[in-house]
Amino acid sequence: MLGEYRIEGRGAAGIAAGVERAVGAGELEPGQHLPPMRELAAQLGVNPNTVAAAYRILRERGVIETAGRRGSRIRPKPATTGREELRVEVPPGGRDLSTGNPDPALLPRLAPALAAAAEQADRRPVLYGDDPVDAGLVRIARAELDADGVPEGPLTVTSGSLDAIERVLAAHLRPGDAVAMEDPGWGSALDLVPALGLRTAPVGVDDDGPLPDDLRRALESGARAVLVTDRAQNPTGASVTATRARALRAVLRDHPQTLLIEDDHGHGIVDLPLHPLAGVTRHWAFVRSAAKADGPDLRLAVLAGDTVTVDRVCGRQRLGPGWVSLLLQRTVVRLWTDGAVDRAAVAESYGVRRNALVDALAEHGVVAHGRSGMNVWVPVPDETGAVARLLQAGWAVAPGARFRLASPPGIRITVSTLTAEDIAPLADAVAAAVRPSPARVYG
Numbered sequence: 001m002l003g004e005y006r007i008e009g010r011g012a013a014g015i016a017a018g019v020e021r022a023v024g025a026g027e028l029e030p031g032q033h034l035p036p037m038r039e040l041a042a043q044l045g046v047n048p049n050t051v052a053a054a055y056r057i058l059r060e061r062g063v064i065e066t067a068g069r070r071g072s073r074i075r076p077k078p079a080t081t082g083r084e085e086l087r088v089e090v091p092p093g094g095r096d097l098s099t100g101n102p103d104p105a106l107l108p109r110l111a112p113a114l115a116a117a118a119e120q121a122d123r124r125p126v127l128y129g130d131d132p133v134d135a136g137l138v139r140i141a142r143a144e145l146d147a148d149g150v151p152e153g154p155l156t157v158t159s160g161s162l163d164a165i166e167r168v169l170a171a172h173l174r175p176g177d178a179v180a181m182e183d184p185g186w187g188s189a190l191d192l193v194p195a196l197g198l199r200t201a202p203v204g205v206d207d208d209g210p211l212p213d214d215l216r217r218a219l220e221s222g223a224r225a226v227l228v229t230d231r232a233q234n235p236t237g238a239s240v241t242a243t244r245a246r247a248l249r250a251v252l253r254d255h256p257q258t259l260l261i262e263d264d265h266g267h268g269i270v271d272l273p274l275h276p277l278a279g280v281t282r283h284w285a286f287v288r289s290a291a292k293a294d295g296p297d298l299r300l301a302v303l304a305g306d307t308v309t310v311d312r313v314c315g316r317q318r319l320g321p322g323w324v325s326l327l328l329q330r331t332v333v334r335l336w337t338d339g340a341v342d343r344a345a346v347a348e349s350y351g352v353r354r355n356a357l358v359d360a361l362a363e364h365g366v367v368a369h370g371r372s373g374m375n376v377w378v379p380v381p382d383e384t385g386a387v388a389r390l391l392q393a394g395w396a397v398a399p400g401a402r403f404r405l406a407s408p409p410g411i412r413i414t415v416s417t418l419t420a421e422d423i424a425p426l427a428d429a430v431a432a433a434v435r436p437s438p439a440r441v442y443g
Contacts, residue, residue: 232266232373268293
């Protein structure tokens with residue numbers, strides 16, 4: 001079951017720490033089963049409740065998962081091995097299309113907005129006890145949410161989308177609960193869920209968003225929450241259409257206790273309309289980050305939601321970081337009110353590059369997906385081989401393993417730094433890389 005490794009320890013914390021150290025050292029591999037609790041308790045000479053407590057600690061830390069009668073096993077993707085480590089080394093002179101970063105040329109100049117925010121802080125410094133959310137940010141964010149059909153609800157500010165998602169999940173779920181996740185989906189979120197001691201339930205995705213039948217199966221199987229990307233889904237570029245939104249809302253309406261989290265990943269960089277799902281479940285959260293349009297280092301996202309959810313997030317936030325810097329909040333307000341980013345022009349720029357690559361690949365007979373945003377997803381028969389062959393040709397792309405649970409292999413190509421002259425040679429290289437290797441004939 002565990003090969004030559006022998007679990008040791010007398011207390012729950014010691015047993016759990018030993019197993020986690022063994023996973024980190026590679027002595028225990030993903031998929032290996034742990035002994036039944038009573039069997040291990042007998043081996044160690046401890047009470048079965050001690051082993052049960054150790055296994056609970058390991059589940060909460062995302063190291064193991066329990067599969068009913070099949071017992072407990074090391075997670076296939078332990079939280080200690082983040083997907084972000086699945087990176088490629090860019091060869092000298094190569095082009096890095098693996099990062100998911102926006103085009104720096106399309107980001108706004110921050111100096112004027114930061115200076116204006118700093119002058120405001122000089123006139124009236126922010127002190128303990130002040131309102132943690134800037135009133136101007138609330139006004140502009142709420143007006144945009146109203147225009148996009150997001151239901152009424154209180155707002156708060158978090159340190160980016162992932163911070164918001166983590167706080168909402170922690171506010172409602174307990175270790176062992178399942179979360180319906182897009183597959184393929186955002187690698188950081190796929191890492192976050194097991195790190196919180198939660199389980200992932202894969203939901204397939206096409207160009208129009210999550211598949212309703214897959215979501216229904218996940219919820220009927222016990223998933224208590226679902227994470228949906230409304231626009232510019234990472235990595236596929238999917239964007240939820242009006243028809244798909246109606247179908248997904250119908251599924252959620254049959255499961256009103258589901259926690260719904262929506263991430264508008266394409267805010268400020270896409271020209272497709274938003275079709276939110278919020279309003280059919282008791283608890284919901286809607287997240288908009290400034291990262292893609294205004295710059296990843298701003299570390300700011302607006303979170304809207306039902307009263308209970310936002311109140312829980314704010315309460316826990318007060319006991320941690322306290323608040324997101326008002327200096328950053330006011331910088332974002334200045335960027336948004338001054339129109340520092342021409343959103344239509346940014347959307348058009350990414351769209352031109354994305355569509356050009358998808359069309360060029362289609363001419364080679366290669367299917368690619370990229371309805372919105374800055375990424376193109378290419379299904380491939382051999383993910384490792386495709387990444388390696390592209391590296392040899394001077395192109396670094398992201399391996400699909402960073403984004404997948406149970407979906408077929410693929411590669412993600414970030415188009416944000418591509419020029420018109422890049423499209424043809426890149427398409428040629430991708431087409432050559434995704435073809436199956438010729439069969440070898442031995443005489």
